[in-house]
Amino acid sequence: MNILLLSNSAPKYFHFFNALAARFRNDGATVAVAVDSAFSRKENGLDSAGFAAVYDFSSFFANHKVDFDILERYSGYNLNSALLSDFERAQTYGIWGNSADLDFFDRLKSALLTFFERIFEQHGTELVLYENVSNTFAHFALFVAQERRAVYIGLGASRLPGRFSVSGDPLADDSVERNFAAIRGGYKTVEPDVHRWVKDYIANIETIVPDYMKINGLERIALIKRYFRRDRLARIRALLRHVSDSRINSFQIGNPLRTHTSLFLRNVRRRLKAGTVRGMYQKAVAGERFLLYPMHFHPEASTSILAGAYLDEYEVIRNIAFSLPEGTRLYVKDHISAWAYPTLDFYRRIRSLPNVRLLGPHEPTKELIKSSVGVITLTSTVGYEALLLKKRVFLYGRVFYEFHKGVVPIANPANLRRIISGGLASPIGWDDQYNHDFVCAYWLSTLPGTLNLMLDRVPAVQAAEHIYRELLKAGLLHGLAAIKSAA
Template sequence: MNFLILINSAPQYKYFYYGIGCALERLGHEVYYAVDARRSCVLEPLPEIDCGPKTFFFDEYFKKNYDAAISSNDSGVTWGEFFFSEFDRFLTHDFNLGRPAEYWEKAHHCLNGFFDGLINEKKVDAVIYENISNSFAFAASRAINRVGKSYLGLMASRLPGRFEVHTSILNDELNALKLLSKGTPSADELNWYETYRERIIHITPDYMKYNNLDRIGISKLFSLTKIKHVSRLLSSWVKTDHFYDYQFGSPLRAIIKGLEVNLKRKISAVRSFKYFETDSTVERTSASEDFYVYPIHFHPESSTSVLSPLYTNEFNNILNISNNLPLGVKLYVKDHMSAFGFQTSEFYRKVSALPAVRLIKPTQNIKTLMLKSKGLITVNSTAGLEALVLGKPVYLLGRVFYQDFPGVSKLEGFSDLPGKLSAPPMEVVDIKNYIIAYRRFTYEGDLRISSWRDKNNKYYDGLASLLLSKVGIESNLL
């Protein structure tokens, strides 16, 4: 079979996915690489990909075809579906916003042409990357679906020590979970669930445990790794034509914005601390008043920009949720440890001033808070899954894999809240079959990209064999 592996600017993905590509080749398959831009050759050099005859660079195709006539074969797709995952990053961090008026229409046209041509010419049977998290992946998934073939996206699970393989943005997962929930749990699955439920207060998903986004010190900006990265960015600014590097823009601008974002985060973290409730206040009030919990998301992130793009403005979310709560009921807004400080101190000041809101420190255990609460109101946080395990109702604004689980009330908008919250309490339903169904959807294993150096051929062979099984090929390594 023929596989196309996507490579873009996500740190260290290039090396990890090259390991998968080598494993597929060891199993006798053809592997091609689609890379977003030549910048990759400078930032993360890997001659086997950078100079390989099976590697294709989108920025080169974009430059060659920039002035070609524009046509579209994307009927039914909106601007937001195609590009908002990029613009959520651009707008959040204020970069890559100076493109000509016609630039994005040309980018759309060329992405379709690039992937349609590559997939058809090389007779690609499956595209491999992470979940559909950006326009590069979205365009590739649309192109491979047009020829009736598979998109395979690797993604860390919300359950520790497990990962997922996605074949769509969400629908395939929802359908699979519906079927998996009908199976009778085994004794081992029931024992796993009871252990998970008993320990859930102290369990952290792998993607949060290893992302290092809770580190807000300035010192990390001057580490040897960061200095090397900055020097390579400067080199790519000189060596590449970044006009056609549509996801990244100017490397020099990226350096400036990266420093600015991290400095502002440190300043905001220091200046905002006074707006959070003290631990003793939270301990006292949570025992004596009615409240719901709202977890702030990390932004930008595909969980919101792809699945729930209407709810990426956190202040708007908090304002509208709190405005729709009954008088006397509070909203405990729990900041995300990975997100703390990325919002401005003015954001925290305004949130803490809202009459229905208590602003909760990121260090507080959200699951302990949920146990005392009337329920969780969320866009699509992992905390929603945990709330269900804790027996708490979840009021869901966005889309997420657990949206059809018992105990979830789906909201069409903020104005649904008063009616949903005043309705008779939902009948308590045993959630274990649905949590076990989600576990069945996942696979045991470590998907940490940053530890790619520690992973041997056996690890990559196992992943490759799993991916082959998803397209109907059994390997003797399975």
């Protein structure tokens, strides 16, 4: 089997993925790696990790001229939408500065397609390995894999504790829905131990926290513990070696020194704003009728890929505020990992809207769900939890629970008042057995194991061994059908 691993500058991810690639090699696979930049190539230790070949996109991109023929050949894929995840990231972190003009984006699309096509030809790629499609680099690898009838295995955390997901095209992943239909139709039998697990999980949903929320650490705003550590000196030296790098050839990391400086200053600003932001938060009012809107982290694949039309959350919240049925409030709850990152003006504008209360990130989410008349969200886990607590969910984006009977899709925000009014007037049409079968279907669409991509080297090797064995046991590495496309 010929495998192409994707690698970039996501902190510590390389520990896990290099170890997973080594495990594939030990079983006879040939593994090459495509990396976003020379900086990541060095920092991730790719040249000494035993890969059959290392393909550096930044070097390729520096000399690439637009090939309009390849853009035409792939015009059936949503190439422009696939740019959005890294565009939002570049805008948020100031990665490209003013260097990205109109021609840059055509050249980037053309270069990514050409880069991956050449790798597939030279390496005979059968399988692409990475996390869930979460950025432009991965999205274009997915397009070429789909065109070449290859397989994309994207590993990700699930909302179920102690289980992880495997997906290909995030916009075409209907595994939960298919399993649910099979369970409800009597075509799939759920083992007794799974029933017991699901029953216990739903009974304790009010206290359960998904694995990914326990490990990201983004709610912490202290600067000294985060930056003033001995291991940061080596990082600074590495950044200084790239002081003259282009801001656009390495399109994901940009100039590493500039980008990391921007990230540091963003966290400094967050720390300085934190007290003022805390003072803007309000409290829930007992007995008040309200919809709950959980704010999202930006930039993140759950929004830029699965809800790309709704990235401006102020505009989303404002539209909801002016579309609410009379007598209903909107409670906007800040995100535990993102609070105080938005500007003070953003918070002031939220506070100025009619019908809106702004709540802090530490307000009890499950209690708010239970007290609400429903949840309105882009793609949040809060929507999933609300369904299990038998609350209506109004959904903007694409997410695994979108087919649930309790979800009201917001297909046209111009009709939002009618959508909300109609949804709230409808009786709760699902029972405990429906939710039980729904979670069983989700359980069957995941595999056992906690996926933590932020581990240090030794625990990452152990985690990679476990994930590899689960992929083998699930049969995902033998005769896997070509991935389904949403194109």
